[in-house]
Amino acid sequence: MNSAPAPGALVVERPGALALVEDLGRPGLAHLGVATSGALDRGALALANRLVGNPDGAAGLELVAGGFLARFRGTHWFAIAGAWGEVRLDGRRIAPYTAARAADGAVLEIGLAERGIRFVLAVRGGLDEPAVLGARAYDTLARFGPPPVEAGRVLPIGAEPEASVPVLDREAAYPPPAGAVTLALLPGPRADWLGEGATTTLYEAEWRMSASADRVGARLEGPELARRPGELPSEATVAGSMQLPPSGRPTILLADRPVTGGYPVVAIVAPESLDLLAQVRPGQAVRFRHG
Template identity: 70%
Template sequence: MSRMVVVEPGPLALVEDLGRPGLARLGVAGSGALDRSALRLANRLVGNPDGAAGLEILMGGFRARFDDEAWLAVTGAWGPVALDDRPAPPYTALRASAGAMLEIGTAERGVRYVLAVRGGFDEPVTLGSRSRDTLAAIGPGPVAAGAALSIGARPEASVPLLDRAAAFPPPAGAVTLALMPGPRAEWFTDAARTTLFDAEWRLSGQADRVGARLTGPALERRVPGELASEATVPGSIQVAGDGRPTILLADRPVTGGYPVIAIVAPASLDAVAQLRPGQEVRFRHA
């Protein structure tokens, strides 16, 4: 079986597929790639099924060597990519020879690269998925230097002849996210609901795969106190006692006690995965 040996993993590299949906009743979040469209695209570029396991690489600083010839693609964040010390284009199917070294530099746009290899990473399956859930510590652990990741059997589909997709780096400026009404919107004043859409928000330094906390004005509550824990979904915007919102993401708790004022529409969630600290966020009605 072919392998990819990780020389330097960077700040955080995780095996992620499209997750383990449908297990919230057991207290298990869906997890999976935060930028799902980037994973699907990377997989399509190398002829994999959309849900094949790839690597989610935070910010870059990643180096790996291929034992055998392999096809790969890097999508998501935008930054320098090199194969055997030669610059390689992102969002493109790349052929690596046996012994080739892949290097992914520091991201210039976005924060999460996605690396797919033809055949997918053949890591152990837990509850139907190869994904790492960072909150519950389910699935393969963070990739360490020296780790040898097995590459699965080549899929029946070939590498597409037209192997270059439209490549648009994540935006560096303001990002607008579509919002749907939340189940506890009535817990907030009319002014707070207006402020949610009118204010300038920015991603704080408190952001990971569990949630992304925003800085901005406090959202005033109409109903005091906390509610009994209730179900959450990816994109739920919880508002803590200080009035500041947090967007819950793939590794979130499946229940929570803070009221949810709104929910980021599924089509906008991939953009949250690529936000950088300090980047401006605006909301619109879905």
């Protein structure tokens, strides 16, 4: 657990549905048209990093749905947070939210997610991919940053940080909810665009996460919300902005979000609910409460 350089790499043999290098993103560049990007479940990334003694924002892997297989080059500490599913190191099952040490050549396998949808893998030293605009984060809309991970990719691991691996064997961990997820909702800057009865419907209805949800936006299926006709000039957005297009079915903009494109932002998912939202599976129920 001493601080020392740890040259090595993670050699990806099977990336699963989608594997992205992500850190905490690029805040403060919205005036240049650059989204924040970064891990959708920011709390999971920070926790996984703390488990191995990294700074909260060290770059790790965001793995959608699991199905991941990789081999360590060198001896390294790692931890997995976020979604829950079976994780094995050289065939031995690893408990969630636990720091584990992989020997040189060890094989890490992450099964399909059983709760939640996004695993976060942190390796002590962080993934030492080239930074773009100050971050090791891939923007799926603008398509810049470390590219999506494919089979055969060798991900370099950085030098070990000064902090040691915490003595605590295991962090208290709770799996993402399997049933309906309740998110705190704040009024948006264009809440007056909601039509008669729409606010009541928004809070009383049970919504479902669409299968087309991604890092740009989480589209919800449910009743049609009445709204004022027309469009607005494009406006900047924050993570959690709920747009209401003419269809009347809301979309919640996430880390790789664009500007509004003319649709009103009628509400905003509160920051404390964004990590919960990041783990909602397609078809899972979503409800809202006043934040």
